[in-house]
Amino acid sequence: DIVMTQSPDSLAVSLGERATINCKSSQTLLYSSSNQNYLAWYQQKPGQPPKLLLYWASTRASGVPDRFSGSGSGREFTLTISTLQAEDVAVYYCQQYYDTPYTFGQGTKLEIK
Amino acid sequence: QVQVVDSGGGVVQPGRSLRLSCAASGFTFSGHSMHWVRQAPGKGLEWVSVIWYDGSKKYYVDSVKGRFTISRDNSQNIMYLEMNNLRVEDTAVYYCARGYLGGMDAWGQGTTVIVSS
Numbered sequence: 001d002i003v004m005t006q007s008p009d010s011l012a013v014s015l016g017e018r019a020t021i022n023c024k025s026s027q028t029l030l031y032s033s034s035n036q037n038y039l040a041w042y043q044q045k046p047g048q049p050p051k052l053l054l055y056w057a058s059t060r061a062s063g064v065p066d067r068f069s070g071s072g073s074g075r076e077f078t079l080t081i082s083t084l085q086a087e088d089v090a091v092y093y094c095q096q097y098y099d100t101p102y103t104f105g106q107g108t109k110l111e112i113k
Numbered sequence: 114q115v116q117v118v119d120s121g122g123g124v125v126q127p128g129r130s131l132r133l134s135c136a137a138s139g140f141t142f143s144g145h146s147m148h149w150v151r152q153a154p155g156k157g158l159e160w161v162s163v164i165w166y167d168g169s170k171k172y173y174v175d176s177v178k179g180r181f182t183i184s185r186d187n188s189q190n191i192m193y194l195e196m197n198n199l200r201v202e203d204t205a206v207y208y209c210a211r212g213y214l215g216g217m218d219a220w221g222q223g224t225t226v227i228v229s230s
Contacts, residue, residue: 001175040216042158049208049220050150050158061218093158097215100172102148102160 002026002096006105012113019081021108023094028074029057031098038098041070041079044107045090053092054079086112115139115219119209122224125199133224135192135209140219143167143187146212149194151205152223159205163212164192176202199228 003026013019029038037057042050052061057077058070067082081088089112094105121133135147149161162173162183171183182195192209204227210217 038215042217044158049210049223050217051220052213052216052218055214055216055218061213061216091157095158095160095216100163101174102163104158104160107157 001101002029002099002103004094004096004103004105006092006094006108008108009106010109010111012111013081013084014113015086016083017113019084019088019110021079021092021094021110023072023077023079023105025075025077025096025098027098029077029096029098030074037073037077038096039070039072039077040095040097041068042093042095043088043090044093050093081110084110084112115211117209117211117219117221119207119221119224122207122226124227124229126230127199127201127228129199129228130195130197131199131226133194133196133207133209133226135194135221137190137192137211140211142185142190147183147185147192148210148212148217149183150208150210150217150220151203151226152208153202153205156205161207162194166212196226199226201228204228 007022039057041054044050054070091107118136148163164183185192206223209221211219
């Protein structure tokens with residue numbers, strides 16, 4: 001199975017500042033024939049289901065604010081929130097869909113400093 | 114609008130069975146893969162199973178292989194997860210989700226399964 005490891009486990013950032021979450025996979029998520037990285041990012045707020053933020057590592061899902069961006073390729077990826085808003089407090093997960101089982105990272109809890 | 118509604122959770126004893134349902138509306142159900150994802154109390158997300166848009170392929174996480182069966186009825190826009198021989202460690206909120214370009218872009222509110230004697 002592909003193991004997904006996120007860092008840090010928790011993060012406190014001031015409003016208006018940048019938040020960065022890292023995700024590393026145990027094997028490449030770059031599918032050579034399509035040149036796409038099979039990685040998604042999700043946001044989960046307390047008591048709610050997850051919400052898709054990004055797919056193909058860097059493509060924003062419909063309705064996702066442009067302060068959310070994704071980068072990286074191969075085995076290392078980053079989710080960046082450019083200017084943190086109060087409503088961004090949540091747990092963030094990366095997930096690979098390169099191969100089944102489609103594993104998630106352990107999650108990163110983002111709080112306001 | 115796109116909507117998936119999961120249901121069927123409950124409290125069951127170890128070794129018993131339960132069937133979860135996921136009703137879809139607002140989109141062409143037969144055009145999308147569908148997933149089950151679970152979340153144990155206070156824990157992270159665990160992907161459980163996926164079924165291809167036409168039902169031709171099904172995949173499971175190792176911990177449920179041989180016990181859980183995913184299925185779908187495209188004529189009724191509904192997906193199922195048949196869970197047999199349930200274990201205490203299967204206790205979780207179970208979400209159904211629509212597959213979208215590999216990710217999952219529409220999620221149900223979750224249905225709670227508690228396995229306890």
